[in-house]
Amino acid sequence: MTTANVVPDQLTVRCVLMRGGTSKGLYFHEADLPAPGAGRDAVLARVMGSPDPLQIDGLGGSRPITSKLAIVARSERADADVDYTFGQVEIERAAVVYSGNCGNISAGVGPFAIDEGLVTAAEGVTPVRIHNTNTGVVMTAYVPVQAGKARVLGDFAIPGVPGTGAEIVMDWARTVGAKTGALLPTGRAVDDIVLESGSVVRATICDVGNPCVWIPAADVGLDGSELADRIDGDSALVDAVREIRGKAAVRIGLCADWRSVDDQSPGLPMVGLVAAPAGYRTLSGTVSEGGDMDLRVRLIFMNRLHESIAGTASVCLAAASRVSGSVVSAVATQRRRDTILIGHPSGITPARVTAHAIRRPPYVSFDLLGFSRTARRLMDCAAYYPYPAP
The missing domain is CATH 3.10.310.10 (Diaminopimelate Epimerase; Chain A, domain 1)
Structure with a gap:
């Protein structure tokens, strides 16, 4: 006390x-x-x-x-x-x-x-x-x-x-549906989110560790290699991501009105902007090569660019990469059976994922979902x- x-x-x-x-x-x-x-x-x-x-x-x-x-x-x-x-x-x-x-x-x-x-x-x-x-x-x-x-x-x-x-090896296989009770809370691999501007954003809403909304970076006018000066300084972009987050939160029961998401559900769902592998310059000035990763992601957390990749987001992203038809599987290479290499603003981080097909929705089950940290x-x-x- x-x-x-x-x-x-x-x-x-x-x-x-x-x-x-x-x-x-x-x-x-x-x-x-x-x-x-x-x-x-x-x-x-x-x-x-x-x-x-x-x-x-x-x-x-x-x-x-x-x-x-x-x-x-x-x-x-x-x-x-x-x-x-x-x-x-x-x-x-x-x-x-x-x-x-x-x-x-x-x-x-x-x-x-x-x-x-x-x-x-x-x-x-x-x-x-x-x-x-x-x-x-x-x-x-x-x-x-x-x-x-x-x-x-x-x-x-x-x-x-x-x-x-x-x-330190972290095993999160028991966290599927941690917040909503389902891997795909809407029951779909892809949802169309219509913005107030009239534009449509494709989204995979996935719940492992924490609920996340994965959208193609191109759907909000980005290529997936941007850093904080490009994202945090663009108020129109931040507002659009907040709207996407809010409308996804309404669909999965985390808030009642998308305009109130920062008050009713300030941290969740997180939003990740995903893109196919490509080289880019990191926050420290080094270069991450496209051949060393399976995809790029820019995670938006609390309306700011995350400097790397949240641990819960990494296992959610790994799970989404194994969902057939998801926006993540559409851009990610799957060269390794049990690992996905995630390119983020600070470099490349692996997440572990071992999955097998099942006959009922969501047609995939996980034997291992995890990551390593220090x-x-x-x-x-x-x-x-x-x-x-x-």
């Missing part, structure tokens, strides 16, 4: 600052926080520094990928070791969104649970069964362990993170925040 401190007009709460994959967030023990509700959310937003576009008076990093949190506790479920709640702290509003999960932050939950003594470590690799309370599904993290603690050093690299680290504990601290205003 939050406690008073020697500083007379501030309170503290213990947390761990961790990088999980290409995201960074605060990891809390559930017992150290107030009970769920407005009071807890006010504490979390204040610790993060919201509302403020720079989050200058808190621990957030002014971007959606650095304004995240995980709340972890031992689980009472027979099929899980820990319960984990993901929170996306909005930047310009004092609000915490719990509508979905984050694959990158999930990658840090296993190491956190081991290092904090919530799970008994086994030398070599320790499987951690993680019940995500946002979606009700269980995923398994295979965490490298050395001397009873999560191993950090290794030779696995992911685009968007400098250097290498110990590979994670690292950055700081173990007491976070300070001022007493609430009277």
